[in-house]
Amino acid sequence: MSNLLPQEETSFVPGRENSREFRSALAQFPTGVTIVTCNSEIGPLGVTANSFTSISLDPALIMWCPTKSSKRYSAFMAANHFAVHVMPVEEKELCLSFSRSGQAFDDVDWHFSSKQVPLLDCSLARFECKRFADYDGGDHSLLLGLVEKASVFEGVPLTFSQGGFNTPEKEKERHLNAWRDADLTETYQTARNI
Ligand SMILES: Cc1cc2nc3c(=O)[nH]c(=O)nc-3n(C[C@H](O)[C@H](O)[C@H](O)COP(=O)(O)O)c2cc1C
16 A cells, blocks of 8 residues: 555546547656757758657667657658757757757757768767668657667756656756655654554
């Protein structure tokens, strides 16, 4: 039995009528934040993505999932090479810019790789990839990349959960709330003599 305060449980079978609730349930899982870049017919393109995950060490494979509803979808699916940048906490605004526009390169220092992929100069880790495979995933595709070069830099990762970026200010507020809740829990436990 949990020692936490009792909570109301909401359960449902995911469907069209409760997609908002399903999204909220998924958003309880915290992720890192990346910016994925590639070159395209209209020039350098970028997109903010938190679907990035590691897949395999041997061969070195990573994955991210472009949404089929994005205007940038076909360009990313067509690219033979792309780069994934794991973003630091200071770059929340840049991540917002690349979620709004694929061409937010004016806001950042960047250069082309030897494969003509735009590389951002402000990441914590960068994975330069060759397209390896793609799979259908409902309203997204699963795009796997073979990592040809990995680079690591210092810093603190930006994270995303419950529909928002986790900044130091937000973390502080969360900790304060957690302390308040812990206090309430202690009162509750005392009341129950546990
Ligand atoms: C934190 C965050 C994570 C995101 N993750 C993804 C993702 O994994 N895949 C994706 O296709 N779009 C993701 N998006 C949305 C894109 O950044 C972009 O806004 C969306 O694809 C709309 O593109 P469009 O303007 O080209 O239509 C994410 C946005 C944010 C803010």
